[in-house]
Amino acid sequence: MQWAEGLTTMLGVYGAAGAVFAALFLWKGVAHVDAGARGAGIGFRAVIAAGCVALWPLLAAKWVRR
Amino acid sequence: MSVTYAAVQWNRQKKLYDSVIAGGVALYLGRFVGVGAMVHPQATAETLLIRGLGTAAFLLLHVVLSIGPLTRLDRRFLPLLYNRRHLGVTMFTLALGHGVFSLVQFHALGDVPPLVSLLTAPARFEQLGLAALTILFLMAATSHDFWLKLLTPPGWKRLHMLVYLAYALLVAHVSLGALQSERNPLFVGVVLTGACVVLGLHVAAWGAGRGYVEVCEVERIGENRAVLLKLGDEKIAVFRHGGKVSAISNVCAHQGGPLSEGKIVDGCVTCPWHGYQYLPETGASPPPFTEKVAVYETKVEGGKVLVSRCAKTSSI
Incomplete structure (x- = not known):
């Protein structure tokens, strides 16, 4: 039981951090990481939002490198 | 030089394709719930919906997996390949609905948080389903061209090849779950036939591609x-x-x-x-x-x- 509680807590923290990061990334970062996102609409940002939450460490690394 | 991304690059063919998918799914779910209510009058609407969403997703996964080898065997299937991502996202949405309704119905009424209850449930088939759903989520979430470019085509392909692991997990999920409660040999036959069709098409396409x-x-x-x-x-x-x-x-x-x-x-x-x-x-x-x-x-x-x-x- 403890391992499951620990795992869900970790997932919650990871997801919450990802949600905060995704909001920032979709607002400012995405156009720096990919020029194709410059001027892209809200629909595009909504479509990639879930992936941004899930893969935020990867995106953060790409953003920092730019 | 680059093209500005859009949520979906709509064209007439994509609209038609998505209309057929949406109509097919709605028809399947309607018939499943309708017939299910007649055959199993004691079953609740939630139970029928959970089963309908689950079987629709599982069926659609077979279609998704069959499109690749079918196009290698006969190029007339190529139009199915062009918008396979939409089919995959639809399949994930159905699977997510199945998972969420199941979580609510079977794990939300106790003292333990629903996800903890699922992870520690003695019936392992639910954890197998969750693992498959996680893979399907990653695939659906990275289906846009933005991700293809970001992850590079080889990286993106490696991630999306996990669909075969998800399929294996789902066959185990169904075998250890639904097939244990529904002892009808017809259902076993349907699952086995589906697996044979997917495997057979891949072997046939592999054979045709050789030489x-x-x-x-x-x-x-x-x-x-x-x-x-x-x-x-x-x-x-x-x-x-x-x-x-x-x-x-x-x-x-x-x-x-x-x-x-x-x-x-x-x-x-x-x-x-x-x-x-x-x-x-x-x-x-x-x-x-x-x-x-x-x-x-x-x-x-x-x-x-x-x-x-x-x-x-x-x-x-």
Whole structure:
């Protein structure tokens, strides 16, 4: 039981951090990481939002490198 | 130069494709719940919906997995391939609905948080389903071209090949779950048939993709020159050089120049348009350049040049 509680807590923290990061990334970062996102609409940002939450460490690394 | 992304690059074909998917799913769910209510009058609407969503997702996964080999066996299936991502996202949405409704119905009423209850449930089939759903989520979430570019095509493909692991997990999920409560041999037969169809199509496509196609007599290819081979939509440049024969994609990675109209200069295939070069054996540009084109197996038998139907390495 403890391992499951620990795992869900970790997932919650990871997801919450990802949600905060995704909001920032979709607002400012995405156009720096990919020029194709410059001027892209809200629909595009909504479509990639879930992936941004899930893969935020990867995106953060790409953003920092730019 | 780049194109600005859109949520979906809509065209008439995509709209038609998505309409057929949405109509098919709605029809299936409506009939499943309707017939289910008649056959199992004691079943609640939630239970019927959970089963309907689960079977629809599982069925759609079979279609998704079958499209690839079907197009390799018969190019008339290609229109199904063009919008396979939409089919995959629809399948994930159905699977997510199945998972969420199941979580609420079976794990939300106790003292333990629903996800903890699921993870520690003695019936392991639910955890298998959760693992498969996680994979399907990652695939659906990264289905946009933005992710294809970000992860690079090989990385994106590696991630999306996890669909086979998800399928194996789901077969186990169904076998240890639904097939244990529904003892009807018909359901076992349906699951087995589905697995056999998916496996059989992959084996058949693999078999059809193997083997070689005859190009011409080796003397017909001038030294350091090429002939063009068309294999369906693929164009292959077959070069003869230094007593060897090599075959690479005809399309230059720079601006799509026709490599078969070029020649081998200093041991490299040289594009006639801008002089981009590729090693004929590997398809890679000589260092420090990083372009690469697909390479095909070749052999000479009885004076005739043969080229493999499938590329040995892909373009990157």
